[in-house]
Amino acid sequence: MKGKIKWIIIGIVAVIIIAIATIFIINELQFSYEIEEITEINYTTLVHEGKYGVIDKTGTIIVEPIYNAVQIPNPSKPVFVCIGEYDEEKEQYETKVFNDKNEQLFQEYETVQVIQIETNIETNPYEKNTMIYKKDGKYGLIDIQGKEITKPIYDEINSVKYKEGTFTIKQDGKVGVINLKGKIIIKPEYETINSDNYYNEKTKNKTTGFIVSKKTEEGYLYGYINYRGKVILNTEYTELERVTAIANEKELYFVAFKNGQAGLLKGNKVILNYEYQDIQYSSSNDIFIVQRNSKQGVVSKEGNTIVNTAYDSIIFGGMYINAKKGDNLYLFDLNGGSVENNEIVSKISTDNPNYFITVDKNDIYSIVDKDEKILVDNNYSYIEYLPGDYFIVAKEGKNGVIDISGNSVIDLEYTSIFHLNDTNLLQAEKIETKTIDLYSENMQKIASMDNATITTGNNYIMLASEDDFSYYDFNGNKLESKDIFEDNQLFAKKINDKWGFVDKNGNLVVENKYEMVTDFNKYGYAGVKLDGKWGIIEQASHQIIQEPIYELEWVQPTFIGKYYRINSWHGDARYSDDIKKDN
Numbered sequence: 001m002k003g004k005i006k007w008i009i010i011g012i013v014a015v016i017i018i019a020i021a022t023i024f025i026i027n028e029l030q031f032s033y034e035i036e037e038i039t040e041i042n043y044t045t046l047v048h049e050g051k052y053g054v055i056d057k058t059g060t061i062i063v064e065p066i067y068n069a070v071q072i073p074n075p076s077k078p079v080f081v082c083i084g085e086y087d088e089e090k091e092q093y094e095t096k097v098f099n100d101k102n103e104q105l106f107q108e109y110e111t112v113q114v115i116q117i118e119t120n121i122e123t124n125p126y127e128k129n130t131m132i133y134k135k136d137g138k139y140g141l142i143d144i145q146g147k148e149i150t151k152p153i154y155d156e157i158n159s160v161k162y163k164e165g166t167f168t169i170k171q172d173g174k175v176g177v178i179n180l181k182g183k184i185i186i187k188p189e190y191e192t193i194n195s196d197n198y199y200n201e202k203t204k205n206k207t208t209g210f211i212v213s214k215k216t217e218e219g220y221l222y223g224y225i226n227y228r229g230k231v232i233l234n235t236e237y238t239e240l241e242r243v244t245a246i247a248n249e250k251e252l253y254f255v256a257f258k259n260g261q262a263g264l265l266k267g268n269k270v271i272l273n274y275e276y277q278d279i280q281y282s283s284s285n286d287i288f289i290v291q292r293n294s295k296q297g298v299v300s301k302e303g304n305t306i307v308n309t310a311y312d313s314i315i316f317g318g319m320y321i322n323a324k325k326g327d328n329l330y331l332f333d334l335n336g337g338s339v340e341n342n343e344i345v346s347k348i349s350t351d352n353p354n355y356f357i358t359v360d361k362n363d364i365y366s367i368v369d370k371d372e373k374i375l376v377d378n379n380y381s382y383i384e385y386l387p388g389d390y391f392i393v394a395k396e397g398k399n400g401v402i403d404i405s406g407n408s409v410i411d412l413e414y415t416s417i418f419h420l421n422d423t424n425l426l427q428a429e430k431i432e433t434k435t436i437d438l439y440s441e442n443m444q445k446i447a448s449m450d451n452a453t454i455t456t457g458n459n460y461i462m463l464a465s466e467d468d469f470s471y472y473d474f475n476g477n478k479l480e481s482k483d484i485f486e487d488n489q490l491f492a493k494k495i496n497d498k499w500g501f502v503d504k505n506g507n508l509v510v511e512n513k514y515e516m517v518t519d520f521n522k523y524g525y526a527g528v529k530l531d532g533k534w535g536i537i538e539q540a541s542h543q544i545i546q547e548p549i550y551e552l553e554w555v556q557p558t559f560i561g562k563y564y565r566i567n568s569w570h571g572d573a574r575y576s577d578d579i580k581k582d583n
Contacts, residue, residue: 035164035204036128041075043100047566047576054080055575057523059561062100068093071114074128075573079105079144081114081131106146110134115167117159119205125572127164130180132157141167141182149182163195163208177210177229185229191215196224196242198249207249211240224254233268245283246301253301255279264288264303271303282316285334289314296323298336306336317346317359329361341372350385355404357383357391367391367404376406386426388441392417401426401443409443420454423461423474427454436463440476447472453555460484464555467516468494481519490539492519492526501526501537509542518556525559536562549579 046053053065069083078100097105106112111134115127129144140152156170165180176188190212198208209226214235223235239257254265264272278291297309311323321332331339346359365383367376382394389404400412415431426439436452451465471479481491490501500512516529524539535548536559546562558565563575
């Protein structure tokens with residue numbers, strides 16, 4: 001009997017554990033969501049004589065350009081929000097939603113609208129799979145297929161700035177937060193809710209939390225709730241800011257004010273008491289400048305004093321702390337130790353532990369080794385370390401490159417020199433002639449072009465002017481069109497100073513008679529330029545489908561069908577066939 005009871009108890013416990021685990025998993029699934037990345041642009045906005053419509057990726061008109069505005073929440077999917085005239089009686093714009101068959105969608109609702117977003121990254125300007133609908137005077141969320149995510153129970157729904165997939169909701173004058181699954185993150189109990197603006201490359205905005213406020217007799221008081229809806233700080237602060245530059249989602253630091261005084265918190269633990277006028281974080285040194293009684297000092301993230309709050313101003317000079325008191329300047333290292341050489345106000349480490357860049361009181365840069373021995377001292381107004389123990393230097397408004405011995409490897413003749421992001425190349429520019437020169441990591445010049453612009457693709461860069469362009473990989477090796485656009489059948493080729501198109505074997509297919517062309521894009525169209533005007537050629541037929549009539553500013557414009565692109569930002573692409581110079 002006892003054994004039977006024992007197994008019953010074990011069974012009950014097992015059921016409870018399974019139930020708890022199930023609830024936890026369901027809850028996690030509600031909290032967890034992925035932001036779709038758009039990899040295919042199937043539909044774009046068409047602009048014709050001030051009116052808007054939609055074209056597909058072949059240039060076929062899907063929605064006639066008769067509307068005041070068109071919004072495409074997800075350019076890979078056929079859902080188009082078309083905005084017409086303003087309805088005075090309803091006090092709103094007439095809005096219709098169509099699919100690619102010209103069928104009107106979501107007619108059961110009073111209105112359906114896209115959700116505009118602001119993010120830290122370049123993306124589509126709308127929520128991609130979520131929209132707001134209105135029914136019986138209230139608002140709810142639907143997905144792009146029309147499935148209701150929430151009931152129409154809210155007075156307002158808005159996106160949360162810098163936190164895609166998350167929305168503020170308002171009920172009875174109070175604000176809360178839900179996500180794109182309709183999961184309530186924060187119940188509507190607050191006056192205001194804003195994101196804390198935290199972002200990092202790995203998790204993006206996933207762990208961005210919320211600054212919330214409640215109105216009291218003392219005014220607005222602020223608190224903090226994390227991305228899972230857990231209250232970290234109660235609404236008891238007159239000002240509150242997360243230190244987002246500390247890029248560790250497990251370390252929540254806040255500068256919080258009470259009674260007009262600032263304190264430093266780690267989570268809900270007080271690191272510095274509320275006795276400062278201001279607290280500012282230095283991300284380059286991972287420490288804080290604090291101000292009390294109009295005097296400044298430096299403290300660590302743990303709240304330990306590095307430099308006493310006794311100075312008129314604190315300025316960081318790389319690995320040095322410049323503390324000014326009256327006419328005197330005192331130097332400290334990042335541990336608070338006194339630095340004897342007061343002529344040097346800044347010491348900057350490099351990726352080579354043997355070399356440091358120093359700056360003196362006259363803003364003159366030098367290079368020293370780890371023993372403070374001067375290696376390069378030539379009155380430079382700027383020095384920046386480069387891989388391979390090279391250094392960008394500036395003097396008298398000109399830039400060049402030297403090696404660690406001080407020898408010039410790129411002459412001081414450029415307006416600017418900088419490392420080209422995500423490549424092993426240097427971009428050097430002369431503003432007078434708009435010349436761009438490219439240098440390899442060995443400081444060899446690999447390209448030069450006047451009146452040039454530069455763009456970066458997935459695995460190449462393009463240097464282009466009004467009548468020429470060339471491709472290079474990220475190491476500076478020159479590429480041909482066929483090396484990049486492997487799926488194309490035709491490729492741009494310059495022959496005898498005129499442009500045409502050749503096949504993969506180099507055979508001329510389209511006569512070389514143009515001043516300039518573009519390579520065929522993923523839609524199968526390329527531009528051709530004659531007498532200063534652009535036309536369009538189709539790859540499939542090898543035929544000109546639009547004679548050169550467009551005067552365009554861009555040296556490498558983009559085309560779909562007979563239309564040219566009129567904006568440059570990612571997402572919300574717009575094309576036009578208006579015969580006028582685009583701006």
